[in-house]
Amino acid sequence: MTTWHHDIARAALRCAGATCLALGLAGTATAQNVVKIGDLEAQTGPASVFGLMPSQGVRMAVNEINKDGGFDVAGKRYTLQLFSPDNQGNPQQALVQVKKMLEEEKVQYIFGPYLSNVFNAVAPYMQQYNGKVLLMGGATAMHWALGKPNMDFLIKTIPWDTGTSGYGSMMVDLLAKRGVKKVAILMQNDAGGKAVVDIYTPMFKERNIEVITEFFEPNTKDFTSVLAKLAAAKPDYLFPGYTDTALYDIVRQATEVGLTHFFIARGSIGPGMKNAAMIDSYLAYVPKYFEQAEKTQPKVAKFIGDYKTFYKTSFPYDQAPQCATSCYDHVFMLVDAMKKAGSVTDVPKVKAALLSMRHQGLWNIRYDATGEAIEDFDIVEIHRGGKADVTHIEPK
Amino acid sequence: MTQLILGQLINGVIVGTLYGIVAAGITLTFGITGIVNFALGAFMTLGAYMSWYLTDRVGLAFPAAIVLSVLATMAAGVVADEALFRHTRNNLINGLLVSIGLISVMQAGIAMTWTATPQEMHFVLPGVVQVGGVVVPKMKGLAALILLAVILCTYAALTRTWVGRAAFAYAQNPEAARLMGVRTRLLQSGAFVYSVGLAGLGGALYASLYSIDTGFGYTYVLKGIEAAILAGIGSVGGALVGGILLGMAEAIGSIFLPAAYKDAYGLVALVLILVLKPAGIFGGHK
């Protein structure tokens, strides 16, 4: 009789059922005296430029805190448990991961996201957890959500361009002091680029600097036509943006049409260094110029040393400024806030504590009333030949 | 305004030679092996990364780097041909899908070797040439001349040498060609690898002009296909002209129409040509 393959099939079905049951049960184990934190960043893929360093910093901080035995809150000892899935910059994937963190793992503190499209995907879902969780991320889109109803769970971990402590206004002041009269802005024709134009144009106009604006399609490689148009108007500075991918090509091609002064509010100093032979001035905001900070700040030197030991690789100086957002310092600050609030589960209390503190780590961090960070930063100017002048700014 | 248009036309011609070399590769592959190799964009990316790596990281002289990059890309082409495309001769759908799968494999491999961060080569030939008020970067002009020369040599080889005529004969009538003693298997592999080499050369030169990332090849293979179809698949000389026409159309279009839809202009032209004159402007062989 030919029943043996029926038996195999039945056994297979039984196995499948058992596996499902096992998977189902696995999610219910809990541990005592553990504070669960999540990390929501793009660790691989093209967007990893923004997410890898922050997630690496969080992992290092958790490791250090747990290695020292944990921390005490209200007389009880706690350790941290980190959930750090890789969303690869994909909002759909991030949403599935956030659901898992909040529904199954009952995480209450999540670091990230840096990417605005990921933020737009997870924020509406997270509103139902308002008052029970904290989302501490650096996404630009978060800025406009702060202070809105049902958005108390938001904390923006990277500072904003405008305002008296804003890096943008300080950089525009610098230009005005140099007697700059005309600035050409060249931005991506998407939400990010338009946001930058909207933020900076009023600041320039306030200081009587004329602004001409051109947009380009993201993924453009050849800027000759639009740069020729801008060069004809003879601006003093070119303000291109906002990703390094575009900056490399824009800076190079701009030097070929005679534009050699650059104002960078979003982007790294890489394009400036690479084209140093052809530029006259590359003025950039960087959260921290690590090459120099390593020599002058002991905490930075220690961080770099710890990074090399922990990850067994050389230190990525160009990526390191990303640690200004949802990274190493912010984990320690959160733990301190929990100690000050005397609770690990009372989220509104922890948030109130966060907003009332100053943290002195790699950066000096504090939050304003809406929950947006105010941090110290560097302004780097690269001259022809590669010499860099660094100015360190501490906001009041 | 005239200066702007003139400058844009020249730029369009230069960019068009890049499209043209990919188009030539597409057309050669289709004519001799019967498939469209979407992965030519990935081979172009490989050529670009090799050329950047050899020039910036290893420190070779740029001309040497170009030659080595092309050879390395062709070697990868030999491997791909032996392992994969040998089994999809004249099977258009399978060849297309396998080449699409190969794109993912190659892009991932490149990202794993050199990270996904965009890279930029240092200035190989800095400086510009002023042509009556229009600025042309020296390296761009040189790259265009090299590509033009290579495509014209290919065209000459196809029409004047024995190998070329064998290729034509095979494209017209495979059976007859085989009977006349043409080594068809060698011809097919050779055509495939040569096309890959063309794409690799385009990529190697591309790296000296723009920053490179793992995904730029995809845009170029699409434009290459558009140019090849526009001119008529089967015509290598036509592929060059098609590429240049496409480059110029995009450049002029961007001045007068919203730049957002720049890529769409080529697509619209493509649909129109396929609908009105499927054989292409120059009416191909197939």
Added chain:
Amino acid sequence: MRVLQLLAAALLLALPHMVRSDFVLTIFVFTFILGIAAVSFNLIFGFTGQLSMFHAAAFGISAYVTQIAMTHLAVPFWAGLGCAVLFVLVISTAIGSICFRYRLKEFYFAVVTLAFAEMARLVVLNWNSVTNGSLGIALIDKPKLWLPGFGEITLASTSTWYYVGLTALAFTLVVCHRVLNSWVGRCFGAIRLNDELASTLGINVFRYKLLAFAIGNAFAAVAGALYAWYIGYLEPDYLSIPQSLAFISMVLLGGSGSLVGPAVGALVLTSLPHLIQLSAEARLMTYGAILIFTILVLPKGIWGTAASLWKRLQGSGRVLASESQANSVEAQ
């Protein structure tokens, strides 16, 4: 075979009650919804032989049209979905007419559908006032469904979505089964094998190719709206080429020769990233390798290969049975 089918159906129906993990159920919901798109793609590709690169465009356009209908016409989700399906049918007919009227074969058909899909994606990406461009749209309001006996239920929990997805997939399979086993289906098959020969046999090739294309895209539209509302987020990447390639991969991996094959492919491709944690690059390489592997080594796909193995086992089993009977007869 019947027994197995009933067992599988029973297992699927009972799964939400057996499994506690929301995560496993989520994978199944994705499988069902994406399975609808994969099965309908196979109608065009596997059964009618046309490689369309427009499927993801239909998938994404439908989600956007549903959203636009809901916000600008203030209609509930299901009415919006109806509008979207209608819209997709209209544009599919238009595009299909262009392609098939001019008798675009194979490769040219793929390129032209790709061109139209890219044009659609560019429009969605740049029409910021309507689609919010690259930032996407958050879909917060959950669809509501009125069922006799249950009253009005909101599609919010994973188990609710599970049953909605399962029902939608079952509906798709039934409709496709009916179509394929009818005269229409036989025309599809004839066109797939040799469309010139089919036309000499009197089959109106233009009409049937258009029918397959339209029906396939209509089901993709259903899948698109369900997918967007389940995730709760809508972005232009729904229309991208990689999404179309994902559907093609599901069909090839599962098997293009059967109706259920693509759904199996959808299950494998959906669960794979969650079973094996890979970096983005490694995952990309794996997908490419899977695509190449299925075309060159496993052309029938997983389900197809399993089905033919099954047939061979059954065949040999019957031979064994008759042999043993013969032996026992001889022994007597």
